[in-house]
Amino acid sequence: MRTKIDINTWKRKENYLFFKDFVTPFFSITVEMDVTKAYKKSKEKGYKFSLYCMYAALKAVNENESLRYRQLDGEIYLYDRIELNTPIARADHSFSSVILPYYKTFSGFSQAALPIIEAAERGEGDAYSADARKDTFVVSINKWYNFTGATFQIPQNAGESIPLMALGKMVSKEGRLQMPAVMNFHHGFTDGYNVGLFWNRFQELLDED
Template identity: 35%
Template sequence: MKATKIDMQRWERRMHYEFFKGCDNPFFGITANVDVTHLVQQTKEHQHSFFLASLYLSLKAANEIKEFRYRIKDDEVYEVEETFGGSTILAEDNTFRFAYFYLRDNYLDFEREGKASIEKYSQINELLPTEGLTQDGINPCLHYSTIPWISFTGFNHARAYKIGDSVPKIVFGKYFKEGDRLKMPLSVEIHHSLADGYHVGLYFERFQELLDTYKLV
């Protein structure tokens, strides 16, 4: 997978990068509800995985926003060509494993490969936190988790600051009924040197558009 180094002298975020990179916690997070009424109806009608459908549309939205594809390595910023999903999955002993999900041109291919990935990694008795690094050793994935037991209103992640973590993290919560609509909590954390609230807002907006209009089949 290709990663292109950003020309820091011409980068519009250079001063923001310098401003935030020295923070003890350079990440910021936003949690809000998205409307999943249309997606739930589709997954139930056609017997698809709600988790994989949510993940697919989220990846499509995130890949359209370059700030979600920025990564930091050795105090340099890179833009990866495409990002994919690395998500926690529940194992039989109620611990978790990491599985990986790659964007495809249509949902049916993505779901088929996604189910195979869940089956594969759930049987591995070790944690494999990275896959698909670029030739420069950059982690192009997005970190995902699902908390289907809680309709949370906020979320904080464990972070590995000492190794220069710059991967955005996205969490889906338990969807709930609000009037005649179904809402799902969505948490996004992203490195403030690489993105602002405006860019997270673009992601929420695009994700909601896909949730409202995308046809799985």
């Protein structure tokens, strides 16, 4: 479900009109997430750490209204629900992109996600058809190296404002596990305050027992 926004009465009218025609209306933020508790919990309970990270990020997005706006054909819509678009590696190091449905609980999310992920690992699907969906949030799991910053490839229809995230390789620092996370945000739809809410909520979910 989605709701069409009347730009003339929208609280972000000024922000949107100012940024919408920028060549690059996005800004990117890179942070270090403390994943000590999340990683330990995944090992104790026997589920994939990366799957829980994707769930936590997706839930934080769904709880943040500013990250559920999309521009389609010159109109602004607010989606009630955002799904996850993520690339899944195949044995030959190519990938398939899949859509994982959002559930408020990790158990619901993992039960729905695992069969989809397993099918992609077997070679089903293709690399980019999932990109046709606009009610999505893109997360790429990059387990091969740590990073302190990143840029994203933005399509010509950048106004769609789909947030893109990459999660990097964990490193140990002073007895804590730290994971880099970078995400881009469309400045017409969100700003520093809401971005801060997102990162704080993501961390809270990673810390949940």
